[in-house]
Amino acid sequence: DIQMSQSPSSLSASVGDRVTITCRASQSISNYLNWYQQRPGKPPKLLIYAASSLQSGVPSRFGGSGSGTDFTLTVNSLQPEDFATYYCQQSYGPPFTFGPGTKVDIK
Amino acid sequence: EVQLRESGGGLVQPGGSLRLSCVGSGFTFSSHWMYWVRQAPGEGLVWVSHIDTDGSTTKYADSVKGRFTISRDNDKNTVYLQMNSLRPDDTAVYYCARGARGFDPWGQGTLVTVSS
Numbered sequence: 001d002i003q004m005s006q007s008p009s010s011l012s013a014s015v016g017d018r019v020t021i022t023c024r025a026s027q028s029i030s031n032y033l034n035w036y037q038q039r040p041g042k043p044p045k046l047l048i049y050a051a052s053s054l055q056s057g058v059p060s061r062f063g064g065s066g067s068g069t070d071f072t073l074t075v076n077s078l079q080p081e082d083f084a085t086y087y088c089q090q091s092y093g094p095p096f097t098f099g100p101g102t103k104v105d106i107k
Numbered sequence: 108e109v110q111l112r113e114s115g116g117g118l119v120q121p122g123g124s125l126r127l128s129c130v131g132s133g134f135t136f137s138s139h140w141m142y143w144v145r146q147a148p149g150e151g152l153v154w155v156s157h158i159d160t161d162g163s164t165t166k167y168a169d170s171v172k173g174r175f176t177i178s179r180d181n182d183k184n185t186v187y188l189q190m191n192s193l194r195p196d197d198t199a200v201y202y203c204a205r206g207a208r209g210f211d212p213w214g215q216g217t218l219v220t221v222s223s
Contacts, residue, residue, distance in 0.1 A: 034209035036152075043202055043216055044144075044152065049209035087152055091209065094166045096142075098152040 002026050002090050006099035012107040017078045021102045023071040023088035032092035035064055035073045038101075039084045047086075048073065078104075109133040109212055111203050116217030119193055123221070127188040129203030129214055137161075137181040140206030143188050145199035146216075153199075157206065158186060171197075193221045 003026035013019050023033065031051035036044040046055045048064035051071055061076040075082055083106055088099040115127040129141070143155040156167045156177040165177050176189040186203055198221050204210035 036210075038152075043213035044210075045213070046209045046211035049211075053208065055209070055211065089152070089210070094154070094157070095168050096154040096157075098154070101151045 001095055002029060002092060002097055004088055004090055004097050004099040006086075006088060006102050008102060009100065010103040010105065012105055013078050014107045015078055015080060019075045019078055019082075019104060021073045021086055021088075021104075023066075023073070023099050025069045025071075025090055025092075028068045029090045029092035031067045032090055033064075033066065033071045034089045034091055035062075036087045036089065036098075037082075037084045038087065039081075044087065075104075109205070111205060111212060111214035113201065113203050113214040113217040116201065116219045118220045118222065120223050121194060121221055123193050124189070124191045125193065125219060127190065127201055127203075127217055127219075129186045129188075131184045131186075131205065134205070136184040141177075141179060141186040142204045142206055142210055143177060143186075144202045144204060144210070144213075145197075145219075146202070147196075147199045150199075155201070156188065190219070193219075195221050197221050 005024045033051045035048040038044045052064045063074045065072050085101045085103045087101050110132045113129045142157045158165045158177045162179050174192045179186045200216040202213050202216045204213045
């Protein structure tokens with residue numbers, strides 16, 4: 001099975017900050033990497049698919065990059081609604097494993 | 108609007124069974140793979156199972172293999188998760204999700220609690 005890791009596990013940031021979250025796969029997954037945002041008590045929301053494609057309706061301050069085993073989610077100019085937990089997920093093959101999550105909270 | 112709505116969760120004793128349902132609307136249900144993902148309280152997301160468009164291919168996480176069965180009825184725009192031999196560590200919110208480019212959208216989830 002492909003294992004996914006994320007760093008950091010949590011971070012504190014201020015409104016307007018730029019935030020970067022990294023995700024690493026235990027083997028190459030090409031660009032089969034998705035990013036989700038989950039606010040407390042809500043279901044996850046797809047932000048980025050295929051490593052760098054912005055899902056329709058998602059603000060352009062969210063961006064994704066990477067391929068192979070190393071990936072990055074960047075949030076430019078953090079907004080109050082962006083304080084949430086972010087998960088990466090590989091869709092290369094089942095089991096479609098998720099990373100452990102990165103919680104972004106207010107500094 | 109594309110929507111998914113789960114139902115069927117609740118409190119069940121260890122060893123018991125539940126059937127979850129997920130109804131889709133606002134899209135051509137029969138054209139999409141469907142997924143079940145669960146999230147234990149305070150924990151992360153775990154893929155549980157998926158089913159292809161006509162139900163001919165299904166996959167399961169090792170933790171539920173042999174106990175859970177996924178199925179679908181395209182005439183009713185519904186995907187099911189039959190859960191047998193439930194254990195306390197199956198306690199979680201269960202989400203269904205549509206397969207597209209990534210999992211999108213997700214339903215609101217249904218809580219399954221396995222406890223005596």
